Amino acid sequence: MxxxxxxxxxxxxxxxxxxxSLSFMTVLIxxxxxxxxxxxxxxxxxxxxxxxxxxxxxxxxxxxxxxxTEEEIAEVREYVGSFPxxxxxxxxxxxxxxxxxxxxxxxxxxxxxxxDELGENPLGPTLIVKTREPKDYEKIINALSVPxxxxxxxxxxxxxxxxxxxxxxxxTTQVERFTYFLTALFATIAFVIIxxxxxxxxxxxxxxxxxxxxxxxxxxxxxxxxxxxxLIFSIISVAVTYGIAHFSLGFLDPYMSVxxxxxxxxxxxxxxxxxxxxxxxxxxxxxxxxxxxxxxxRRYLKT
Amino acid sequence: xxxxxxxxxxxxxxxxxxHEVDLHIQPGEFVSVVGQSGTxxxxxxxxxxxEERPSAGKIEIGGWDITNISRHDVPLLRRQIGVIFQDxxxxxxxxxxxxxxxxxxxxxxxxxxxxxxxxxxxxIVGLSHKNERYPHQLSGGEQQRVAIARALVHRPKIxxxxxxxxxxxxINTQEIIEILKKINEFGTTILLVTHNREVVxxxxxxxxxxxxxxxxxxxxxxxxxx
Numbered sequence: 001m002x003x004x005x006x007x008x009x010x011x012x013x014x015x016x017x018x019x020x021s022l023s024f025m026t027v028l029i030x031x032x033x034x035x036x037x038x039x040x041x042x043x044x045x046x047x048x049x050x051x052x053x054x055x056x057x058x059x060x061x062x063x064x065x066x067x068x069t070e071e072e073i074a075e076v077r078e079y080v081g082s083f084p085x086x087x088x089x090x091x092x093x094x095x096x097x098x099x100x101x102x103x104x105x106x107x108x109x110x111x112x113x114x115x116d117e118l119g120e121n122p123l124g125p126t127l128i129v130k131t132r133e134p135k136d137y138e139k140i141i142n143a144l145s146v147p148x149x150x151x152x153x154x155x156x157x158x159x160x161x162x163x164x165x166x167x168x169x170x171x172t173t174q175v176e177r178f179t180y181f182l183t184a185l186f187a188t189i190a191f192v193i194i195x196x197x198x199x200x201x202x203x204x205x206x207x208x209x210x211x212x213x214x215x216x217x218x219x220x221x222x223x224x225x226x227x228x229x230x231l232i233f234s235i236i237s238v239a240v241t242y243g244i245a246h247f248s249l250g251f252l253d254p255y256m257s258v259x260x261x262x263x264x265x266x267x268x269x270x271x272x273x274x275x276x277x278x279x280x281x282x283x284x285x286x287x288x289x290x291x292x293x294x295x296x297x298r299r300y301l302k303t
Numbered sequence: 304x305x306x307x308x309x310x311x312x313x314x315x316x317x318x319x320x321x322h323e324v325d326l327h328i329q330p331g332e333f334v335s336v337v338g339q340s341g342t343x344x345x346x347x348x349x350x351x352x353x354e355e356r357p358s359a360g361k362i363e364i365g366g367w368d369i370t371n372i373s374r375h376d377v378p379l380l381r382r383q384i385g386v387i388f389q390d391x392x393x394x395x396x397x398x399x400x401x402x403x404x405x406x407x408x409x410x411x412x413x414x415x416x417x418x419x420x421x422x423x424x425x426x427i428v429g430l431s432h433k434n435e436r437y438p439h440q441l442s443g444g445e446q447q448r449v450a451i452a453r454a455l456v457h458r459p460k461i462x463x464x465x466x467x468x469x470x471x472x473x474i475n476t477q478e479i480i481e482i483l484k485k486i487n488e489f490g491t492t493i494l495l496v497t498h499n500r501e502v503v504x505x506x507x508x509x510x511x512x513x514x515x516x517x518x519x520x521x522x523x524x525x526x527x528x529x
C-alpha cells in the first residue's frame with residue numbers, strides 16, 4: 001500500500017515535469033482565476049472603506065435654544081441615547097460652539113465683528129448624533145420632532161442631510177449589488193475555464209489512461225497521480241497568487257492612504273484575513289480541479 | 304486454458320461482433336485466428352480481456368469464468384493475460400524500462416523483484432541496450448518488442464497478440480513471430496489474431512477462421528484459406 005502511494009507520487013511528479021507546458025498552462029489559468037478573486041476582494045475592501053468614510057462624514061446636528069436649561073438638554077440627550085441605532089453623540093456647550101464658529105470663520109472679519117457687536121453668545125449648545133446606518137437618521141429626527149421638544153430644540157439638520165443620506169444609501173446598495181454580480185460572473189467564468197482546461201489535459205492523456213487500464217492498473221492507481229497533480233497545482237497557484245497579491249498591495253497601498261488616510265489599508269486587511277482568504281482560495285481551487293479531473297476521467301475509466 | 308461456449312456479442316440489432324462461437328484452446332497451444340476485417344477477431348480479443356461483455360454464452364480462462372466479471376476484478380484478469388496490439392500501446396512519456404516496469408508497479412510488486420525481472424525480460428526481446436529510450440526513439444519492430452516484454456513480465460499463461468505485425472515490415476514481422484514462437488516454446492499459450500497470410504502459412508499451427516462473426520473452420524495444422 002505504501003509502495004503504491006510512493007509510486008503514485010513518483011508518477012504524478014513525472015507527469016508534471018514531462019508535460020511541463022501543459023502543467024504550466026494549468027497553473028497559469030488557476031493563478032489568473034485566483035488573481036481575479038483577489039481583485040474582487042480588493043474592490044470590496046475599497047468599496048467598504050469608501051462607504052465607511054462617507055458614512056463617517058454624515059451626522060445630525062441638533063441645535064438647542066440658547067435659553068434651554070441643562071435639565072431639558074440632559075432629558076433630550078438621554079432620550080437620543082436610548083435609541084439602539086445611535087452609535088455615539090457629542091455634546092458641545094455654548095462656549096465650545098462659539099469657539100468652533102469663530103475658528104470656522106476666522107478669515108471673515110465681517111462675521112466676527114458682527115459677533116462682537118452683539119456682545120453676548122447668540123449660539124445655543126449643540127448635540128452631534130451619529131447613527132450606525134445613514135437610514136437611521138430619519139428615525140432620530142422624527143422622534144425629536146414632537147411638541148414637547150419644540151421649545152428646547154431650535155433646529156435640526158434634517159433637510160440638509162436627507163438627500164445626501166438617501167443618495168449614499170442608494171449608491172452603496174447599487175455598488176454592493178454590482179460587486180455581488182461581478183463576483184458571481186468571475187466565479188462562473190473561472191469555473192468554466194478551469195473545468196475545460198482540466199478536461200483538455202485529461203483528454204490529451206486518454207490514450208495513456210487506456211493503456212494503463214490495459215496492463216492491469218486499478219482506477220485508483222490511474223486517477224491517483226491526477227488527484228495529486230490537482231493538489232500540487234492548487235498549492236503552487238495559491239502560493240504564487242499570494243506572492244503577486246502581496247507585491248501588488250505594497251504598490252497600491254500608498255495611493256489608498258492618500259484617499260482614506262489609513263496606512264497599508266489593503267495589506268492590513270489581507271494580513272488579518274490571510275488564513276480565511278488562503279483557505280477559501282485553496283479549497284475552491286482544489287475542489288474545482290479535483291472535481292473537473294474526476295468528471296473528465298470518469299468516461300475513460302469505465303471498463 | 305481458454306474456453307468459449309456459444310459466445311455471442313451483438314453491438315446493435317444490425318451489428319454482430321460474434322455469433323455462437325465455440326472454441327477450446329489447450330495450454331501451450333499456438334492458435335492463429337484469421338479472418339477478413341470486421342469478422343469479429345478484435346471483438347474476440349476485447350471479450351477475452353473484458354473490455355467488452357458478451358451478449359450471450361460463456362468465457363472461461365484458466366478455469367475462471369469471466370463472463371460477468373466485476374469491474375473490480377478486471378485489473379486482476381489483465382495482469383494474468385499478456386496482450387499486444389498492432390499500435391503497440393506504449394506509454395509515450397515513459398522510457399522502455401519504465402513502460403515494462405509499469406506493468407509490475409500497478410500490480411504492487413516489490414522494487415527488488417521489479418529490478419530482477421525487467422532486465423531479464425528486456426534481454427529476452429533484445430532491448431537491454433535501449434532501456435532508457437522513449438518509444439518515439441524506437442523503430443516499429445522495437446516498439447512491438449517492448450510491448451511483448453511488458454506483456455511477459457507477469458509470466459502470463461496466455462499471450463493474446465492482436466495484429467502484432469500489422470504495422471511492421473517483413474523483416475520485423477519475422478522477428479516478432481520468432482519471439483512469439485520462442486515464448487510459446489516456454490509453455491505460454493499464444494492466441495495470434497492476424498490477417499497476414501504468409502505468417503499463418505509459415506507457422507503451420509492451429510488456425511481458427513472467422514467469417515461474419517461465426518467460426519467457419521478450425522484446423523490443427525491449418526493454412527490461411529480466405
